[in-house]
Amino acid sequence: MKLATVLHRQECLCYVFLLLAGCSRGRDAAVDATIAAEVQRIRAIDNHAHPVRVVLNGPPDREFDALPVDNLEPASDPLNLRLNAPAVLEAVQQLYGSAERKAALQREKQDGYPAWVLDQMGVEVMLANRVAMGPGIQPPHFRWVPYADALIFPLDNSALAARNPDRKAYFAMEDRLRLRYLKEAGLEAPPATLAEYLARVVTRTLERHKQGGAVAEKFEAAYLRSLQFDAVDRAIADRIYARFAGKGAPPEAEYKALQDFLFRYIAAECARLGMAVHIHTMAGAGSYFDIAGANPLLLESVLEDPALRKTRFVMLHGGWPFTREITALLERPNAYLDFSSQDLLLPPATLAVSIREWLEWVPEKVLFGSDAYPYSDQLGWEESGWIAARTGRQALAIALTGMMRDGELSRERALELARMVLRENARRVYGL
Numbered sequence: 250m251k252l253a254t255v256l257h258r259q260e261c262l263c264y265v266f267l268l269l270a271g272c273s274r275g276r277d278a279a280v281d282a283t284i285a286a287e288v289q290r291i292r293a294i295d296n297h298a299h300p301v302r303v304v305l306n307g308p309p310d311r312e313f314d315a316l317p318v319d320n321l322e323p324a325s326d327p328l329n330l331r332l333n334a335p336a337v338l339e340a341v342q343q344l345y346g347s348a349e350r351k352a353a354l355q356r357e358k359q360d361g362y363p364a365w366v367l368d369q370m371g372v373e374v375m376l377a378n379r380v381a382m383g384p385g386i387q388p389p390h391f392r393w394v395p396y397a398d399a400l401i402f403p404l405d406n407s408a409l410a411a412r413n414p415d416r417k418a419y420f421a422m423e424d425r426l427r428l429r430y431l432k433e434a435g436l437e438a439p440p441a442t443l444a445e446y447l448a449r450v451v452t453r454t455l456e457r458h459k460q461g462g463a464v465a466e467k468f469e470a471a472y473l474r475s476l477q478f479d480a481v482d483r484a485i486a487d488r489i490y491a492r493f494a495g496k497g498a499p500p501e502a503e504y505k506a507l508q509d510f511l512f513r514y515i516a517a518e519c520a521r522l523g524m525a526v527h528i529h530t531m532a533g534a535g536s537y538f539d540i541a542g543a544n545p546l547l548l549e550s551v552l553e554d555p556a557l558r559k560t561r562f563v564m565l566h567g568g569w570p571f572t573r574e575i576t577a578l579l580e581r582p583n584a585y586l587d588f589s590s591q592d593l594l595l596p597p598a599t600l601a602v603s604i605r606e607w608l609e610w611v612p613e614k615v616l617f618g619s620d621a622y623p624y625s626d627q628l629g630w631e632e633s634g635w636i637a638a639r640t641g642r643q644a645l646a647i648a649l650t651g652m653m654r655d656g657e658l659s660r661e662r663a664l665e666l667a668r669m670v671l672r673e674n675a676r677r678v679y680g681l
Contacts, residue, residue: 284660288645291371292371293370294376294616294676295618300375303358316419316422321415341632370635393461402473407498419473440494459524465679478508481507517560526561545568561583562585586614588617597640612670616678620637621634
């Protein structure tokens with residue numbers, strides 16, 4: 250037997266021991282050893298993350314997010330996002346041995362570094378939520394999920410930007426990304442009519458993304474407005490666009506109606522092109538974030554729209570703090586969720602409660618995700634991804650053990666659900 254194989258098995262056994270010890274509250278609370286071993290063994294598909302390219306010379310990679318959250322006004326950070334948090338220090342130790350070794354590994358591995366990070370996370374495929382892909386972040390290990398928010402804000406956004414300092418920063422970024430999409434379409438400004446805008450900008454952008462390998466489009470809309478996207482007649486949207494295109498900021502109510510129409514148009518186009526739609530559904534970064542506006546129940550009319558039943562909507566981050574509300578939405582045939590970010594911010598036992606409820610409801614709709622993200626120099630996408638992968642596996646093992654011991658399922662079925670959550674459900678959603 251090869252030495253590497255022996256060491257890998259020793260690492261797995263060590264992980265299982267720590268999982269059993271760390272999650273116990275007495276003998277009855279211990280995680281089932283067979284479940285723990287299987288959960289650790291599975292090479293996962295990470296439904297949502299923001300991997301960063303290695304750039305040894307030149308400006309740093311900033312295409313990991315359309316709305317980077319590193320320049321906002323101060324907020325009260327959750328414990329795991331704070332400097333010198335125990336989980337972060339442990340991640341550094343497990344990944345590199347020391348913080349100084351991290352830079353050396355990046356220089357050594359260069360474009361191979363992102364795939365190396367996936368190996369440390371136990372991830373085979375990561376859905377890369379980025380403005381653009383690049384060296385080191387390519388298939389088969391990385392699959393692209395670009396951004397669609399800029400397409401639903403084609404008019405003067407100055408009034409929306411004036412709402413608070415965070416939105417001022419966000420809309421400046423969205424305006425730049427929309428200009429980028431316009432230039433890629435061969436335009437300097439939005440066309441005069443909505444019909445032209447849909448055909449020459451929106452559809453062509455989505456088609457370029459699909460041709461570039463995109464498996465989904467991402468909406469960070471909850472950072473910019475409410476997730477209440479109402480059904481709007483095309484004639485109304487036509488009139489609003491014609492009245493205000495290039496003519497100043499429209500009244501908020503009318504602009505919302507145009508945004509609502511564009512969101513549903515994009516969702517329908519994604520179905521036509523074979524792409525899913527990812528939507529941020531969680532309390533977000535920044536001290537001005539509208540938490541009520543991110544309630545996944547606001548998407549109910551979208552999920553029930555007959556014209557959108559072929560669109561696969563993946564509600565990212567499991568809707569926290571609306572984790573029970575989002576459970577009911579899983580009955581909709583086009584609704585899915587992942588628990589990315591929750592597995593970075595919450596302890597395993599806390600997250601396990603939500604995972605168990607989702608698995609007791611519609612288990613084929615639940616996906617693993619990390620939301621690996623470069624939060625700071627100390628907590629990069631590597632460390633946050635490692636923490637989330639470990640916590641997510643621990644929480645899943647706790648949930649499945651509890652279901653088995655309560656007689657809800659057999660050990661064999663628990664192992665099957667582990668494979669579904671960690672990879673098989675995502676394979677079906679994206680055809681991987």
